[in-house]
Amino acid sequence: MTAGTRPDPQYIDPLVERSAIEPDFFVRDMLTWALTRHPAELTVPRLLEELAVGTGQGVSQALHSLSKIGDSSAWPSITRDLLLSEDEEVARTAWRAAVNLVPDEERTALAATLSTQLGRGGRELQFSLSRALVELGDAASTALEFARGDARPAVREHAIATELLLEDPDLGFESAVYEAKRMIALEASPE
Numbered sequence: 604m605t606a607g608t609r610p611d612p613q614y615i616d617p618l619v620e621r622s623a624i625e626p627d628f629f630v631r632d633m634l635t636w637a638l639t640r641h642p643a644e645l646t647v648p649r650l651l652e653e654l655a656v657g658t659g660q661g662v663s664q665a666l667h668s669l670s671k672i673g674d675s676s677a678w679p680s681i682t683r684d685l686l687l688s689e690d691e692e693v694a695r696t697a698w699r700a701a702v703n704l705v706p707d708e709e710r711t712a713l714a715a716t717l718s719t720q721l722g723r724g725g726r727e728l729q730f731s732l733s734r735a736l737v738e739l740g741d742a743a744s745t746a747l748e749f750a751r752g753d754a755r756p757a758v759r760e761h762a763i764a765t766e767l768l769l770e771d772p773d774l775g776f777e778s779a780v781y782e783a784k785r786m787i788a789l790e791a792s793p794e
């Protein structure tokens with residue numbers, strides 16, 4: 604709490620280092636809060652360094668902190684490798700950070716990259732991706748429409764569910780998935 608209520612540049616390194624190893628989610632969230640209370644010109648370079656040299660949780664927490672700080676200068680560091688990371692937590696956090704930091708002129712390209720992940724993982728990961736795409740709004744429409752034609756049923760289902768959420772964000776992910784499955788079944792049934 605002290606590190607956030609009385610920011611001091613000497614706290615930045617220990618906060619970032621602890622974020623990389625702290626097992627408790629709520630403590631990590633407090634560490635992120637403390638980082639956001641420090642000047643961005645001091646925290647952002649240190650967090651970008653963690654993206655370059657850190658692993659797993661350290662990278663994920665650095666992305667989370669960058670997302671909360673909201674400094675768009677970090678956008679170029681949200682690389683394709685991070686967005687497509689095999690580590691689901693890194694990928695999920697990169698998606699959130701990307702939609703918070705992306706410049707307007709890059710939104711459609713980001714949506715196209717994120718759409719390559721449709722159908723990936725379990726429901727929780729898929730919901731995270733859908734939320735990211737919904738945050739991109741109309742910029743995601745073309746990518747989702749293209750993914751609708753994918754030969755893989757899981758990709759088509761996820762794309763349709765995300766389109767439904769884009770049209771009605773209050774629908775809920777499980778309801779959108781159910782409706783997407785129903786739509787696919789109706790398309791496949793003989794008339």
